[in-house]
Amino acid sequence: MFLVTGDFGAFIAPDLGRVDPEHVAGVHVNAATAGFIPFGGVPEGTVLTDAEQARLDRMNRFLSDGNGYFQIQATRPHTLGFGLADSPVGQLAWIGEKFHDWAHPAGSIGFDHVITHAMIYWLTNTGASSAQMYYESMHTDSWPTPSQVPTGVANFAEDIAIRHFAEPLNNITHWAEYDRGGHFAALEVPDLFVDELRAFFRTVR
DSSP states (O other): OEEEEETTHHHHHHHHHHHOGGGOOEEEEESOOTTTSOSSSOOTTOOOOHHHHHHHHHHHHHHHHTOHHHHHHHHOHHHHHHHHHHOHHHHHHHHHHHHHHSSSSTTOSOHHHHHHHHHHHHHHTOHHHHHHHHHHHHSOOOOOOOOOSEEEEEEOTTOOOOHHHHTTTSEEEEEEEOSSOOTTHHHHSHHHHHHHHHHHHTTOO
8 A cells, every 4th residue: 555644644654664564565744743853953963954954943943932732732632622622713723823824825725724624623523532642642652663665755845854864764765845835735735746646656656
């Protein structure tokens, strides 16, 4: 099988390749973080390109100013969940902020898309359960082992993966960088996203 994922899926799909490499022919990720970025700081003497330094700076800004939602979901997901279940406006704000801030350029995703995604959480009452995975991922002692599954990485304009830090854990066979698209690349730049997938999967057929 071939796996195409982003965000939290970029944690899960590579791990599926580690668990069952005989049945995973290739993994493609975007919006990749853990396993694809420096963990515990950048070693002294590391040489980064200008683009990589910009990604590192963006990551550090996120950790200092944009990571509050992650910390809440990773520590008190059900406390948050009561508020999200009680207020449709709260649920919309919780989701809408990310669609606004993580798009490229910011605010470029239309309101219809935002409210549709927020409604999925609201109508299914899954605000708390969707936050639970943050708690579980942060309360485990496991750390990924190196994978031999061919892995493609797309870095869109707002992504922060750095190849040097991705290669020890992943068999990187394709790496592409774009100056368009944000965290929601499949929604924001669908034509570019499809071309990217085709380029990667041609290499692993």
